[in-house]
Amino acid sequence: MDSYQHYIDAEVGLWLFEMKKSPGLFSRLTHGVQGKINSIIPEKIHKAITMAIENMVKAVITGSAWIVPKADPTMIPMVRENRVRERIKWYRNTASAEGAITGAGGILLGFVDFPAFLTIKMKMLFDIAALYGADTRDYHERLFLLYIFQLSFSDQKRRNELVGLIENWDEFKSDLPKEMNEFDWRTFQLDYRDYIDLAKLAQLIPIIGAGVGALANYRLTEHLGRFAMNSYRIRLLKKSEGRLGQVELKVIE
Incomplete structure (x- = not known):
């Protein structure tokens, strides 16, 4: 096993430890407060938001598959992951610029940020x-x-699940x-909104909104990129284990 594979194994192990740890006191309190807020919001509003997010995500995932970078199956892990990091960096910088522009416009442009930032992250x-x-x-x-x-935009309790x-x-x-119609879009939108509300709320305030929007989008995009990398790393590791298992069985036979 080469040194880079050891590095991947270590990062995946640390990430899984983070995902499986028990929710802390702050996480439990925040989840409780957000749950109470969501219970106050009328059901019609929840349905409208769920439908809006469902339609936005469906539109993006229907169109995004047509233009994607080509993955070379012969690429070694280090080269492949360097290309993945380059894509994350590009989208991170794009999202940061978008957050700065919409944040500078206060509340009105703040509403534009939601679908625009969602599209950037999904793409x-x-x-x-x-690339994987x-x-x-x-x-x-x-x-x-x-x-x-x-998984990326949910509280610790949901991550455990x-x-x-x-x-x-x-x-x-x-x-x-x-x-897609059978997917739990209600939980999806609640997890997403609850996670980003605090990070993005100050973006709606004039003057400081541009800086807040740029920083929030930067960090949230990088956060999603890290989660995606580790998720695909796990799948590749599982496939490698399966191939090794098949080889061992043949040797035994």
Whole structure:
């Protein structure tokens, strides 16, 4: 095993430890407060927001699969991941610029930021998937992107629930929603909104909104990129283990 593979193993192990640790006091308090706020919001509003986010995400994941970088199956892990980091950097800088522009406009342009930033993040996921060799024309691969997104923008309790699905994707995917309409969009939008509300709220304030928007988008995009990298690393490691297991069986036979 080369040194870079050791590096990947260490990063994945640390990331899984972060995903599986118990929710802290602050996380539990924040989740409780957000739950109370969501319970106050009328059901009609929840339905409207859920439908809006569902339609936005569906539009992006339908169109984003057509233009993606080509992955060379012969690329060594270090080269592939350097290309992934370049894509994350490009989208991170694009999202930061978009956040600065919409943040400078206060509340009105702040509403424009939501779909624009969502599109940037989803398109980045498609590029990362392609570089790791995933065929995003496959429905299950698009569903995997939604779970990466949800894992990235959820509280620690939800991460405890979702990380096992990412770890054991091949075992779980046959039991998952058979089409996009069956996906739990309500939970998806609540997790996403609850996670980014605090980070993005100050972006709506004139004067400081530009700086806040640029920094928030920068950090949130990099955060999503890290989660995507580790999610695909786990899948590749699982495949490698499977191939090694097959070789061992042949040797035994």
